[in-house]
Amino acid sequence: MSITTNATIADFGGKLLKLKHPSKACNCDMAFNLFIPSSASSSKPAPVLIYLAGLTCTGDNGAEKGFFQAKASEKGIAVAFPDTSPRGMNIEGEDESYDFGSGAGFYVDATKEPWTKGYKMYTYITEELPKAIFSEYKELDKERVSITGHSMGGHGALTLFLKNPGMYKSVSAFAPISNPSNCQWGQKAFSGYFGEDDKQRWSEHDATDLLPKYPGDTDILIDVGTGDNFYKQGQLLPENLEKAAKEAGKGVRVNYRDGYDHSYFFISSFASDHVEHAAKYLLR
Numbered sequence: 001m002s003i004t005t006n007a008t009i010a011d012f013g014g015k016l017l018k019l020k021h022p023s024k025a026c027n028c029d030m031a032f033n034l035f036i037p038s039s040a041s042s043s044k045p046a047p048v049l050i051y052l053a054g055l056t057c058t059g060d061n062g063a064e065k066g067f068f069q070a071k072a073s074e075k076g077i078a079v080a081f082p083d084t085s086p087r088g089m090n091i092e093g094e095d096e097s098y099d100f101g102s103g104a105g106f107y108v109d110a111t112k113e114p115w116t117k118g119y120k121m122y123t124y125i126t127e128e129l130p131k132a133i134f135s136e137y138k139e140l141d142k143e144r145v146s147i148t149g150h151s152m153g154g155h156g157a158l159t160l161f162l163k164n165p166g167m168y169k170s171v172s173a174f175a176p177i178s179n180p181s182n183c184q185w186g187q188k189a190f191s192g193y194f195g196e197d198d199k200q201r202w203s204e205h206d207a208t209d210l211l212p213k214y215p216g217d218t219d220i221l222i223d224v225g226t227g228d229n230f231y232k233q234g235q236l237l238p239e240n241l242e243k244a245a246k247e248a249g250k251g252v253r254v255n256y257r258d259g260y261d262h263s264y265f266f267i268s269s270f271a272s273d274h275v276e277h278a279a280k281y282l283l284r
């Protein structure tokens with residue numbers, strides 16, 4: 001699987017690569033960004049933190065506005081910033097709304113036509129992208145991977161971690177969609193990608209349902225802004241995840257950040273805390 005380098009940008013002592021590769025899962029070329037710290041080498045490979053972005057985003061948003069690289073460079077951690085959906089599938093309705101279709105893959109494998117044609121972001125993030133990255137970049141360590149994400153990407157980070165015990169060393173999230181089966185964004189996405197009636201599958205991609213079933217302890221870090229309009233509208237529902245954690249005796253720490261909104265100003269303000277959280281597990 002070949003990766004094309006479209007740009008190499010000096011960044012916090014390391015390099016930010018703008019990349020593209022053919023994806024079988026998504027049935028199209030997928031772009032992504034990859035930050036490699038200067039400390040990474042084939043004899044001392046760097047661990048990787050995956051950052052999953054939210055609705056309307058590409059792999060550029062986190063790389064250009066998230067401010068992860070400062071702390072990642074200091075800690076010697078690489079950061080991968082994938083896209084949020086396949087692109088250009090020519091499916092009717094694909095570009096009609098910001099919260100479904102292009103830019104809104106929800107990190108699931110669609111089971112409902114016509115979305116099965118390429119909306120396989122779960123397989124892409126858990127299998128295909130890591131395979132491509134680790135076969136190309138010997139300076140990165142495939143045994144040490146953590147995951148984080150924002151909003152829809154926070155949902156992705158939490159569910160991929162909880163569905164795959166051992167795949168990721170740690171998880172954290174910024175303003176995650178924490179209980180998608182019970183909010184408008186999640187209901188629209190799951191109805192479209194899985195069908196309205198397949199509630200079992202909805203539950204298999206819902207962090208609040210998955211957490212109690214996770215084998216073992218968790219140490220999940222979440223930040224949410226109290227000025228976040230999507231939080232106020234009930235799209236995020238972190239309290240439901242906290243309640244599930246309390247009942248199941250799992251570790252989830254939600255920091256409610258006074259006055260912060262849903263934007264990259266919020267993400268960049270707390271990005272270093274999330275890299276530190278990943279570092280605790282990636283570097284031990």
Ligand SMILES: N[C@@H](CCC(=O)N[C@@H](CSC=O)C(=O)NCC(=O)O)C(=O)O
Nearest residue numbers: 054055056057061098151152153263264
């Ligand atoms: N256009 C939409 C709002 C879209 C939006 O706010 N997207 C967020 C993620 S929301 C959850 O996944 C985002 O990260 N946007 C990109 C950015 O650079 O800020 C609307 O009008 O409501």
